[in-house]
Amino acid sequence: MVGHIVVGVDGSAPATAAVEWAAADAQRRELALRIVHVCKQWPHSESTEYCAESLEAAAARARELTRDVDVTSELLSGDVIDVLVTESESADSLVLGSRGLGGFAGLVLGSVGMAVAGHATGPVVIVRAPSALQHGRVVVGYDGSGHSAAAMVYAVEQARARGAQLHIVSAWQVPAFSPYAVAYSSLIEDLMRQEARAARERIVPWREGNPDLVITDEQLCEHPVKALIDAARTADLVVVGSRGFGGFASAVLGSVSHGVLHHVTCPVAVVRPRAKEES
Template sequence: MVSHIVVGVDGSAPATAALEWAAADAQRRGLDLRIVHVCEQLPHSDGIESCTGVLEAAADRARWLTSEVKVATKPLRGNVIGNLIAQSESADSMVLGSRGLGGFAGMMAGSVGLAVAGHAAGPVVIVRDPAVERYDTVVVGYDGSDHSEAAMAYAVEQARARKALLHVLFAWQVPMFSPYAVTYNSLIETAMQEEMRAARQRVEPWRTRNPDVDISDEQRCAHPVTALIEAARSADLVVVGSRGMGGLASAVLGSVSQGVLNHVTCPVAIVRPSVKETP
Protein backbone atom coordinates (compact mmCIF):
# COMPACT_ATOMS: atom_id res chain seq x y z
CA MET A 1 0.00 0.00 0.00
CA VAL A 2 1.33 3.44 -0.98
CA SER A 3 1.85 5.42 2.21
CA HIS A 4 4.11 8.38 1.47
CA ILE A 5 4.34 11.64 -0.45
CA VAL A 6 7.61 12.55 -2.15
CA VAL A 7 8.74 16.17 -2.30
CA GLY A 8 11.79 17.35 -4.22
CA VAL A 9 13.87 20.14 -2.68
CA ASP A 10 16.87 22.16 -3.85
CA GLY A 11 16.97 25.11 -1.47
CA SER A 12 14.97 27.44 -3.73
CA ALA A 13 11.94 29.43 -2.55
CA PRO A 14 9.44 27.48 -4.71
CA ALA A 15 10.90 24.20 -3.39
CA THR A 16 10.41 25.43 0.16
CA ALA A 17 6.77 26.27 -0.69
CA ALA A 18 6.42 22.75 -2.14
CA LEU A 19 7.87 21.25 1.05
CA GLU A 20 5.38 23.14 3.20
CA TRP A 21 2.48 22.08 0.95
CA ALA A 22 3.60 18.44 0.98
CA ALA A 23 4.00 18.39 4.76
CA ALA A 24 0.50 19.79 5.25
CA ASP A 25 -0.94 17.32 2.74
CA ALA A 26 0.79 14.39 4.44
CA GLN A 27 -0.65 15.45 7.79
CA ARG A 28 -4.17 15.89 6.39
CA ARG A 29 -4.19 12.52 4.69
CA GLY A 30 -2.24 10.50 7.25
CA LEU A 31 0.74 9.78 4.99
CA ASP A 32 4.50 9.74 5.54
CA LEU A 33 6.75 12.31 3.88
CA ARG A 34 9.91 11.50 1.92
CA ILE A 35 12.14 14.46 1.08
CA VAL A 36 14.53 13.95 -1.82
CA HIS A 37 17.35 16.04 -3.26
CA VAL A 38 19.14 15.08 -6.45
CA CYS A 39 22.88 15.77 -6.34
CA GLU A 40 23.93 16.43 -9.90
CA GLN A 41 27.58 15.90 -10.78
CA LEU A 42 28.52 19.52 -11.40
CA PRO A 43 32.01 21.06 -11.51
CA HIS A 44 33.11 22.98 -8.40
CA SER A 45 30.29 21.49 -6.32
CA ASP A 46 30.62 20.56 -2.67
CA GLY A 47 29.48 17.02 -3.43
CA ILE A 48 27.30 15.00 -1.10
CA GLU A 49 27.89 17.39 1.82
CA SER A 50 25.89 20.19 0.23
CA CYS A 51 23.12 17.73 -0.64
CA THR A 52 22.96 16.53 2.94
CA GLY A 53 22.70 20.11 4.17
CA VAL A 54 19.74 20.85 1.88
CA LEU A 55 17.97 17.69 3.06
CA GLU A 56 18.62 18.29 6.74
CA ALA A 57 17.30 21.84 6.57
CA ALA A 58 14.18 20.66 4.72
CA ALA A 59 13.59 17.82 7.19
CA ASP A 60 13.91 20.19 10.16
CA ARG A 61 11.36 22.51 8.55
CA ALA A 62 8.92 19.67 7.84
CA ARG A 63 9.16 18.26 11.37
CA TRP A 64 8.61 21.71 12.85
CA LEU A 65 5.48 22.16 10.73
CA THR A 66 4.01 18.66 11.19
CA SER A 67 5.12 16.85 14.31
CA GLU A 68 2.76 13.92 13.64
CA VAL A 69 4.17 13.09 10.19
CA LYS A 70 6.95 10.55 9.77
CA VAL A 71 9.68 12.35 7.79
CA ALA A 72 12.50 10.61 5.91
CA THR A 73 15.19 11.99 3.62
CA LYS A 74 16.88 10.46 0.60
CA PRO A 75 19.87 11.92 -1.26
CA LEU A 76 20.01 10.92 -4.92
CA ARG A 77 22.72 11.17 -7.57
CA GLY A 78 22.45 11.62 -11.30
CA ASN A 79 19.77 13.01 -13.57
CA VAL A 80 17.15 15.10 -11.76
CA ILE A 81 14.17 14.23 -13.95
CA GLY A 82 14.95 10.51 -14.16
CA ASN A 83 15.41 10.23 -10.40
CA LEU A 84 12.19 12.05 -9.59
CA ILE A 85 10.17 9.94 -12.02
CA ALA A 86 11.64 6.79 -10.46
CA GLN A 87 10.70 8.02 -6.97
CA SER A 88 7.12 8.60 -8.12
CA GLU A 89 6.64 4.91 -8.86
CA SER A 90 6.28 4.00 -5.19
CA ALA A 91 4.67 7.25 -3.99
CA ASP A 92 1.15 8.47 -3.47
CA SER A 93 2.12 11.70 -5.22
CA MET A 94 5.08 13.89 -6.11
CA VAL A 95 5.29 17.56 -5.05
CA LEU A 96 7.66 20.04 -6.71
CA GLY A 97 8.29 23.75 -6.76
CA SER A 98 7.30 25.59 -9.91
CA ARG A 99 10.96 26.11 -10.76
CA GLY A 100 14.28 25.44 -9.07
CA LEU A 101 17.50 27.36 -8.60
CA GLY A 102 18.23 27.07 -12.32
CA GLY A 103 14.78 28.25 -13.46
CA PHE A 104 13.90 31.41 -15.32
CA ALA A 105 11.94 34.00 -13.35
CA GLY A 106 9.45 34.52 -16.16
CA MET A 107 8.38 30.88 -16.32
CA MET A 108 5.56 29.70 -14.07
CA ALA A 109 6.45 26.04 -14.52
CA GLY A 110 10.04 24.94 -15.02
CA SER A 111 11.29 22.25 -17.36
CA VAL A 112 11.78 19.75 -14.53
CA GLY A 113 8.21 20.13 -13.31
CA LEU A 114 6.78 19.81 -16.82
CA ALA A 115 8.85 16.71 -17.59
CA VAL A 116 8.04 14.98 -14.30
CA ALA A 117 4.35 15.85 -14.58
CA GLY A 118 4.27 14.24 -18.03
CA HIS A 119 5.94 10.98 -17.01
CA ALA A 120 5.39 10.38 -13.29
CA ALA A 121 3.53 7.29 -12.17
CA GLY A 122 1.07 9.24 -10.04
CA PRO A 123 -0.22 12.76 -9.36
CA VAL A 124 2.32 15.59 -9.53
CA VAL A 125 1.58 18.78 -7.62
CA ILE A 126 3.38 21.94 -8.74
CA VAL A 127 3.58 24.68 -6.09
CA ARG A 128 4.62 28.23 -6.85
CA ASP A 129 4.32 30.20 -3.61
CA PRO A 130 3.31 29.62 0.02
CA ALA A 131 -0.44 29.90 0.57
CA VAL A 132 -1.44 33.35 1.83
CA GLU A 133 -5.21 32.90 1.78
CA ARG A 134 -7.49 29.92 2.31
CA TYR A 135 -10.60 29.40 0.20
CA ASP A 136 -11.69 25.89 1.27
CA THR A 137 -12.26 25.04 -2.39
CA VAL A 138 -10.71 22.46 -4.71
CA VAL A 139 -11.35 22.95 -8.45
CA VAL A 140 -11.17 20.05 -10.89
CA GLY A 141 -11.46 20.11 -14.67
CA TYR A 142 -13.67 17.20 -15.71
CA ASP A 143 -14.61 16.25 -19.27
CA GLY A 144 -15.25 12.52 -18.87
CA SER A 145 -11.94 11.38 -20.39
CA ASP A 146 -9.88 8.68 -18.68
CA HIS A 147 -7.38 11.29 -17.51
CA SER A 148 -10.08 13.51 -16.06
CA GLU A 149 -11.61 10.51 -14.26
CA ALA A 150 -8.26 10.00 -12.51
CA ALA A 151 -8.11 13.74 -11.76
CA MET A 152 -11.62 13.62 -10.31
CA ALA A 153 -10.75 10.75 -7.98
CA TYR A 154 -7.71 12.64 -6.66
CA ALA A 155 -9.72 15.86 -6.31
CA VAL A 156 -12.41 14.06 -4.28
CA GLU A 157 -9.73 12.72 -1.94
CA GLN A 158 -8.21 16.18 -1.56
CA ALA A 159 -11.58 17.84 -0.89
CA ARG A 160 -12.47 15.20 1.69
CA ALA A 161 -9.17 15.58 3.54
CA ARG A 162 -9.54 19.37 3.56
CA LYS A 163 -13.28 19.33 4.37
CA ALA A 164 -13.54 21.67 1.41
CA LEU A 165 -15.95 22.26 -1.45
CA LEU A 166 -15.15 20.37 -4.64
CA HIS A 167 -16.05 22.52 -7.64
CA VAL A 168 -16.28 20.50 -10.86
CA LEU A 169 -15.75 22.59 -13.97
CA PHE A 170 -16.55 21.66 -17.56
CA ALA A 171 -15.75 24.16 -20.31
CA TRP A 172 -16.47 23.69 -23.97
CA GLN A 173 -15.39 26.08 -26.70
CA VAL A 174 -17.80 25.97 -29.62
CA PRO A 175 -16.90 26.90 -33.20
CA MET A 176 -17.54 30.50 -34.21
CA PHE A 177 -21.11 31.15 -35.26
CA SER A 178 -21.75 32.43 -38.75
CA PRO A 179 -24.36 35.18 -39.17
CA TYR A 180 -25.35 33.62 -42.52
CA ALA A 181 -25.57 29.90 -41.69
CA VAL A 182 -28.77 29.70 -39.64
CA THR A 183 -29.06 25.91 -39.86
CA TYR A 184 -25.41 25.39 -38.92
CA ASN A 185 -25.73 27.74 -35.95
CA SER A 186 -28.82 25.91 -34.77
CA LEU A 187 -26.95 22.60 -34.87
CA ILE A 188 -24.06 24.09 -32.89
CA GLU A 189 -26.47 25.46 -30.29
CA THR A 190 -28.12 22.05 -29.95
CA ALA A 191 -24.73 20.33 -29.64
CA MET A 192 -23.63 22.80 -26.97
CA GLN A 193 -26.76 22.20 -24.91
CA GLU A 194 -26.25 18.46 -25.18
CA GLU A 195 -22.62 18.75 -24.07
CA MET A 196 -23.63 20.80 -21.04
CA ARG A 197 -26.40 18.36 -20.11
CA ALA A 198 -24.04 15.39 -20.40
CA ALA A 199 -21.44 17.19 -18.27
CA ARG A 200 -23.99 17.74 -15.49
CA GLN A 201 -25.03 14.10 -15.60
CA ARG A 202 -21.43 12.86 -15.33
CA VAL A 203 -21.06 14.53 -11.94
CA GLU A 204 -24.07 12.80 -10.33
CA PRO A 205 -22.44 9.37 -9.78
CA TRP A 206 -19.58 11.08 -7.94
CA ARG A 207 -22.07 12.76 -5.60
CA THR A 208 -23.78 9.44 -4.99
CA ARG A 209 -20.52 7.64 -4.19
CA ASN A 210 -19.17 10.46 -2.02
CA PRO A 211 -22.05 11.82 0.08
CA ASP A 212 -19.59 13.24 2.63
CA VAL A 213 -18.04 15.60 0.05
CA ASP A 214 -19.76 18.84 -0.92
CA ILE A 215 -19.65 18.83 -4.74
CA SER A 216 -20.79 21.70 -6.96
CA ASP A 217 -20.63 21.74 -10.74
CA GLU A 218 -20.42 24.38 -13.42
CA GLN A 219 -20.66 24.20 -17.20
CA ARG A 220 -19.24 27.05 -19.23
CA CYS A 221 -18.99 28.00 -22.87
CA ALA A 222 -15.33 29.04 -22.80
CA HIS A 223 -11.84 27.79 -23.47
CA PRO A 224 -10.95 25.27 -20.71
CA VAL A 225 -7.71 27.06 -19.81
CA THR A 226 -9.46 30.42 -19.47
CA ALA A 227 -12.23 28.90 -17.34
CA LEU A 228 -9.78 27.11 -15.05
CA ILE A 229 -7.61 30.21 -14.63
CA GLU A 230 -10.66 32.20 -13.53
CA ALA A 231 -11.85 29.46 -11.15
CA ALA A 232 -8.35 29.15 -9.68
CA ARG A 233 -8.49 32.70 -8.31
CA SER A 234 -10.64 31.45 -5.43
CA ALA A 235 -9.23 27.92 -5.07
CA ASP A 236 -6.65 26.26 -2.84
CA LEU A 237 -5.85 23.61 -5.47
CA VAL A 238 -6.63 23.05 -9.14
CA VAL A 239 -6.65 19.45 -10.40
CA VAL A 240 -6.50 18.49 -14.08
CA GLY A 241 -5.79 15.36 -16.07
CA SER A 242 -2.56 15.22 -18.01
CA ARG A 243 -4.63 15.05 -21.21
CA GLY A 244 -8.29 15.58 -22.00
CA MET A 245 -10.66 14.67 -24.79
CA GLY A 246 -8.71 16.75 -27.28
CA GLY A 247 -5.29 15.33 -26.46
CA LEU A 248 -3.25 13.38 -28.97
CA ALA A 249 -2.08 9.96 -27.84
CA SER A 250 1.52 10.95 -28.50
CA ALA A 251 1.34 14.09 -26.34
CA VAL A 252 2.80 13.79 -22.85
CA LEU A 253 0.95 16.80 -21.47
CA GLY A 254 -2.10 18.21 -23.19
CA SER A 255 -2.53 21.87 -24.03
CA VAL A 256 -4.97 22.41 -21.17
CA SER A 257 -2.68 20.99 -18.48
CA GLN A 258 0.28 22.96 -19.86
CA GLY A 259 -1.79 26.14 -20.05
CA VAL A 260 -2.98 25.74 -16.46
CA LEU A 261 0.56 25.04 -15.22
CA ASN A 262 1.90 28.15 -16.91
CA HIS A 263 -0.82 30.57 -15.80
CA VAL A 264 -2.43 29.44 -12.53
CA THR A 265 -0.73 30.74 -9.40
CA CYS A 266 -2.25 28.37 -6.81
CA PRO A 267 -0.96 24.76 -6.53
CA VAL A 268 -1.82 22.61 -9.55
CA ALA A 269 -2.12 18.81 -9.51
CA ILE A 270 -1.56 16.98 -12.81
CA VAL A 271 -3.00 13.47 -12.68
CA ARG A 272 -2.52 10.55 -15.05
CA PRO A 273 -4.47 7.29 -14.99
CA SER A 274 -2.54 4.37 -13.56
CA VAL A 275 -1.12 1.87 -16.04
CA LYS A 276 -4.02 -0.50 -15.35
CA GLU A 277 -6.53 2.27 -16.04
CA THR A 278 -4.99 3.44 -19.30
CA PRO A 279 -6.80 2.02 -22.35
Protein backbone atom coordinates in the same frame (compact mmCIF):
# COMPACT_ATOMS: atom_id res chain seq x y z
CA MET B 1 -3.17 3.47 -1.19
CA VAL B 2 0.53 4.12 -1.45
CA GLY B 3 1.72 5.27 1.96
CA HIS B 4 4.05 8.20 1.36
CA ILE B 5 4.37 11.54 -0.40
CA VAL B 6 7.64 12.42 -2.14
CA VAL B 7 8.80 16.03 -2.38
CA GLY B 8 11.79 17.05 -4.46
CA VAL B 9 13.94 19.94 -3.21
CA ASP B 10 16.90 21.96 -4.47
CA GLY B 11 17.21 24.82 -2.00
CA SER B 12 15.07 27.26 -3.99
CA ALA B 13 12.15 29.25 -2.58
CA PRO B 14 9.52 27.33 -4.60
CA ALA B 15 11.02 24.06 -3.30
CA THR B 16 10.59 25.31 0.27
CA ALA B 17 6.95 26.12 -0.54
CA ALA B 18 6.60 22.60 -1.94
CA VAL B 19 7.96 21.11 1.30
CA GLU B 20 5.48 23.13 3.35
CA TRP B 21 2.58 22.07 1.12
CA ALA B 22 3.64 18.41 1.18
CA ALA B 23 4.07 18.46 4.97
CA ALA B 24 0.53 19.81 5.44
CA ASP B 25 -0.84 17.23 2.99
CA ALA B 26 0.96 14.37 4.74
CA GLN B 27 -0.43 15.56 8.07
CA ARG B 28 -4.00 15.81 6.75
CA ARG B 29 -3.98 12.46 4.97
CA GLU B 30 -1.89 10.59 7.54
CA LEU B 31 0.88 9.69 5.11
CA ALA B 32 4.65 9.53 5.51
CA LEU B 33 6.81 12.18 3.86
CA ARG B 34 9.95 11.44 1.89
CA ILE B 35 12.17 14.37 0.91
CA VAL B 36 14.73 13.88 -1.86
CA HIS B 37 17.43 16.06 -3.38
CA VAL B 38 18.84 14.92 -6.71
CA CYS B 39 22.37 16.30 -6.66
CA LYS B 40 24.30 16.77 -9.87
CA GLN B 41 27.81 15.43 -9.70
CA TRP B 42 30.00 18.51 -10.13
CA PRO B 43 33.81 18.27 -9.91
CA HIS B 44 33.91 20.16 -6.60
CA SER B 45 32.73 18.71 -3.31
CA GLU B 46 31.09 22.02 -2.38
CA SER B 47 28.10 21.16 -4.57
CA THR B 48 27.45 17.95 -2.65
CA GLU B 49 27.77 19.82 0.62
CA TYR B 50 25.22 22.37 -0.57
CA CYS B 51 22.82 19.58 -1.59
CA ALA B 52 23.16 17.92 1.81
CA GLU B 53 22.62 21.19 3.64
CA SER B 54 19.52 22.12 1.66
CA LEU B 55 18.12 18.61 2.14
CA GLU B 56 18.71 18.82 5.88
CA ALA B 57 17.03 22.24 6.03
CA ALA B 58 14.00 20.93 4.12
CA ALA B 59 13.64 17.94 6.46
CA ALA B 60 13.92 20.20 9.50
CA ARG B 61 11.21 22.48 8.11
CA ALA B 62 8.89 19.53 7.47
CA ARG B 63 9.37 18.19 11.01
CA GLU B 64 8.74 21.66 12.39
CA LEU B 65 5.37 21.82 10.62
CA THR B 66 4.11 18.32 11.41
CA ARG B 67 3.38 16.02 14.30
CA ASP B 68 3.45 12.23 14.17
CA VAL B 69 4.44 12.30 10.49
CA ASP B 70 7.28 9.98 9.51
CA VAL B 71 9.70 12.34 7.73
CA THR B 72 12.70 10.82 5.95
CA SER B 73 15.20 12.33 3.54
CA GLU B 74 17.74 11.03 1.04
CA LEU B 75 20.41 12.55 -1.17
CA LEU B 76 20.25 10.98 -4.64
CA SER B 77 22.32 11.28 -7.79
CA GLY B 78 21.55 10.93 -11.48
CA ASP B 79 19.37 12.69 -14.01
CA VAL B 80 16.87 14.69 -11.97
CA ILE B 81 13.88 13.97 -14.22
CA ASP B 82 14.56 10.23 -14.42
CA VAL B 83 15.09 9.95 -10.67
CA LEU B 84 11.91 11.87 -9.79
CA VAL B 85 9.82 9.86 -12.25
CA THR B 86 11.16 6.66 -10.67
CA GLU B 87 10.33 8.02 -7.21
CA SER B 88 6.76 8.66 -8.30
CA GLU B 89 6.19 4.98 -9.11
CA SER B 90 6.09 4.01 -5.43
CA ALA B 91 4.58 7.24 -4.05
CA ASP B 92 1.07 8.43 -3.35
CA SER B 93 2.03 11.70 -5.05
CA LEU B 94 5.07 13.76 -6.02
CA VAL B 95 5.34 17.44 -5.01
CA LEU B 96 7.67 19.97 -6.67
CA GLY B 97 8.29 23.69 -6.64
CA SER B 98 7.22 25.49 -9.81
CA ARG B 99 10.82 26.20 -10.78
CA GLY B 100 14.21 25.55 -9.27
CA LEU B 101 17.61 27.14 -9.10
CA GLY B 102 19.30 28.11 -12.32
CA GLY B 103 16.15 28.87 -14.32
CA PHE B 104 14.97 32.17 -15.70
CA ALA B 105 13.31 34.19 -12.94
CA GLY B 106 10.36 35.11 -15.16
CA LEU B 107 9.33 31.54 -15.89
CA VAL B 108 6.19 30.29 -14.17
CA LEU B 109 7.14 26.65 -14.55
CA GLY B 110 10.61 25.19 -15.02
CA SER B 111 11.60 22.46 -17.45
CA VAL B 112 11.96 19.85 -14.70
CA GLY B 113 8.43 20.42 -13.39
CA MET B 114 6.97 20.27 -16.89
CA ALA B 115 8.82 17.08 -17.83
CA VAL B 116 8.03 15.31 -14.56
CA ALA B 117 4.34 16.30 -14.75
CA GLY B 118 4.17 14.70 -18.18
CA HIS B 119 5.91 11.43 -17.34
CA ALA B 120 5.44 10.67 -13.64
CA THR B 121 3.10 8.03 -12.30
CA GLY B 122 0.11 9.29 -10.31
CA PRO B 123 -0.44 12.88 -9.12
CA VAL B 124 2.27 15.51 -9.49
CA VAL B 125 1.59 18.68 -7.48
CA ILE B 126 3.32 21.87 -8.59
CA VAL B 127 3.58 24.59 -5.92
CA ARG B 128 4.60 28.14 -6.79
CA ALA B 129 4.59 29.90 -3.41
CA PRO B 130 3.11 29.67 0.10
CA SER B 131 -0.52 30.76 0.38
CA ALA B 132 -1.82 32.36 3.56
CA LEU B 133 -5.39 32.62 2.24
CA GLN B 134 -7.54 29.48 2.35
CA HIS B 135 -10.74 29.29 0.30
CA GLY B 136 -11.99 25.87 1.36
CA ARG B 137 -12.46 24.77 -2.25
CA VAL B 138 -10.82 22.18 -4.52
CA VAL B 139 -11.41 22.65 -8.26
CA VAL B 140 -11.21 19.77 -10.73
CA GLY B 141 -11.52 19.75 -14.50
CA TYR B 142 -13.61 16.84 -15.77
CA ASP B 143 -14.45 15.75 -19.32
CA GLY B 144 -15.24 12.08 -18.76
CA SER B 145 -11.87 10.79 -20.02
CA GLY B 146 -9.83 8.20 -18.12
CA HIS B 147 -7.25 10.78 -17.14
CA SER B 148 -9.89 13.18 -15.82
CA ALA B 149 -11.48 10.30 -13.87
CA ALA B 150 -8.14 9.73 -12.14
CA ALA B 151 -8.03 13.47 -11.44
CA MET B 152 -11.51 13.26 -9.91
CA VAL B 153 -10.44 10.47 -7.56
CA TYR B 154 -7.54 12.57 -6.29
CA ALA B 155 -9.68 15.72 -6.06
CA VAL B 156 -12.34 13.88 -4.03
CA GLU B 157 -9.67 12.62 -1.62
CA GLN B 158 -8.17 16.10 -1.27
CA ALA B 159 -11.55 17.75 -0.67
CA ARG B 160 -12.49 15.15 1.93
CA ALA B 161 -9.17 15.45 3.80
CA ARG B 162 -9.47 19.25 3.85
CA GLY B 163 -13.17 19.35 4.72
CA ALA B 164 -13.47 21.48 1.57
CA GLN B 165 -16.03 21.96 -1.17
CA LEU B 166 -15.38 20.16 -4.46
CA HIS B 167 -16.11 22.24 -7.55
CA ILE B 168 -16.28 20.42 -10.89
CA VAL B 169 -15.61 22.41 -14.06
CA SER B 170 -16.72 21.07 -17.45
CA ALA B 171 -15.87 23.29 -20.40
CA TRP B 172 -15.87 22.86 -24.15
CA GLN B 173 -15.68 24.85 -27.36
CA VAL B 174 -18.20 24.59 -30.18
CA PRO B 175 -16.97 24.04 -33.74
CA ALA B 176 -16.02 27.20 -35.57
CA PHE B 177 -18.68 28.46 -37.97
CA SER B 178 -18.61 31.39 -40.32
CA PRO B 179 -19.94 34.51 -38.59
CA TYR B 180 -22.22 34.97 -41.61
CA ALA B 181 -23.80 31.53 -41.30
CA VAL B 182 -26.89 32.68 -39.40
CA ALA B 183 -28.62 29.43 -40.27
CA TYR B 184 -26.24 27.60 -37.93
CA SER B 185 -27.29 29.54 -34.82
CA SER B 186 -29.97 27.04 -33.78
CA LEU B 187 -27.54 24.17 -34.39
CA ILE B 188 -24.94 25.84 -32.16
CA GLU B 189 -27.51 26.35 -29.42
CA ASP B 190 -28.51 22.69 -29.64
CA LEU B 191 -24.88 21.61 -29.42
CA MET B 192 -24.37 23.75 -26.32
CA ARG B 193 -27.46 22.32 -24.63
CA GLN B 194 -26.38 18.77 -25.45
CA GLU B 195 -22.88 19.33 -24.13
CA ALA B 196 -24.18 20.88 -20.91
CA ARG B 197 -26.65 18.03 -20.36
CA ALA B 198 -23.99 15.38 -21.01
CA ALA B 199 -21.57 17.14 -18.63
CA ARG B 200 -24.19 17.25 -15.86
CA GLU B 201 -25.00 13.58 -16.36
CA ARG B 202 -21.32 12.59 -16.16
CA ILE B 203 -20.94 13.95 -12.66
CA VAL B 204 -24.06 12.30 -11.20
CA PRO B 205 -22.20 9.09 -10.17
CA TRP B 206 -19.51 11.16 -8.43
CA ARG B 207 -22.12 13.14 -6.52
CA GLU B 208 -24.03 10.00 -5.53
CA GLY B 209 -20.85 8.15 -4.57
CA ASN B 210 -19.63 10.92 -2.25
CA PRO B 211 -22.66 12.10 -0.26
CA ASP B 212 -20.41 13.46 2.50
CA LEU B 213 -18.94 16.12 0.19
CA VAL B 214 -20.41 19.44 -0.85
CA ILE B 215 -20.09 19.20 -4.64
CA THR B 216 -20.83 22.11 -6.96
CA ASP B 217 -20.44 22.18 -10.71
CA GLU B 218 -20.56 24.42 -13.74
CA GLN B 219 -20.79 23.76 -17.46
CA LEU B 220 -19.21 26.41 -19.66
CA CYS B 221 -18.96 26.95 -23.37
CA GLU B 222 -15.45 28.39 -23.41
CA HIS B 223 -11.87 27.24 -23.55
CA PRO B 224 -11.18 24.80 -20.66
CA VAL B 225 -7.96 26.59 -19.71
CA LYS B 226 -9.76 29.91 -19.27
CA ALA B 227 -12.56 28.24 -17.31
CA LEU B 228 -10.07 26.63 -14.92
CA ILE B 229 -8.01 29.82 -14.54
CA ASP B 230 -11.18 31.69 -13.55
CA ALA B 231 -12.24 28.96 -11.09
CA ALA B 232 -8.72 28.83 -9.62
CA ARG B 233 -9.00 32.38 -8.27
CA THR B 234 -10.95 31.02 -5.30
CA ALA B 235 -9.36 27.57 -5.05
CA ASP B 236 -6.79 26.04 -2.72
CA LEU B 237 -5.93 23.38 -5.30
CA VAL B 238 -6.70 22.80 -8.98
CA VAL B 239 -6.67 19.20 -10.23
CA VAL B 240 -6.50 18.15 -13.89
CA GLY B 241 -5.77 14.97 -15.80
CA SER B 242 -2.49 14.87 -17.66
CA ARG B 243 -4.49 14.83 -20.89
CA GLY B 244 -8.12 14.49 -21.89
CA PHE B 245 -10.23 13.98 -24.97
CA GLY B 246 -9.29 15.75 -28.16
CA GLY B 247 -5.50 15.50 -27.88
CA PHE B 248 -3.03 13.21 -29.59
CA ALA B 249 -2.95 9.82 -27.87
CA SER B 250 0.84 9.92 -27.75
CA ALA B 251 0.99 13.30 -25.98
CA VAL B 252 2.25 12.97 -22.41
CA LEU B 253 0.84 16.33 -21.34
CA GLY B 254 -2.28 17.78 -22.93
CA SER B 255 -2.88 21.40 -23.89
CA VAL B 256 -5.27 21.98 -20.97
CA SER B 257 -2.93 20.70 -18.27
CA HIS B 258 -0.06 22.53 -19.98
CA GLY B 259 -2.01 25.79 -19.99
CA VAL B 260 -3.20 25.43 -16.39
CA LEU B 261 0.34 24.75 -15.17
CA HIS B 262 1.57 27.93 -16.80
CA HIS B 263 -1.21 30.29 -15.74
CA VAL B 264 -2.77 29.17 -12.45
CA THR B 265 -1.04 30.56 -9.37
CA CYS B 266 -2.41 28.22 -6.67
CA PRO B 267 -1.04 24.65 -6.36
CA VAL B 268 -1.90 22.47 -9.37
CA ALA B 269 -2.11 18.68 -9.35
CA VAL B 270 -1.63 16.93 -12.70
CA VAL B 271 -2.82 13.33 -12.47
CA ARG B 272 -1.69 10.57 -14.78
CA PRO B 273 -3.45 7.24 -14.19
CA ARG B 274 -1.34 4.41 -12.87
CA ALA B 275 -1.00 1.36 -15.13
CA LYS B 276 -3.67 -0.61 -13.27
CA GLU B 277 -6.07 2.34 -13.55
CA GLU B 278 -5.63 2.55 -17.33
CA SER B 279 -6.20 -1.16 -17.90
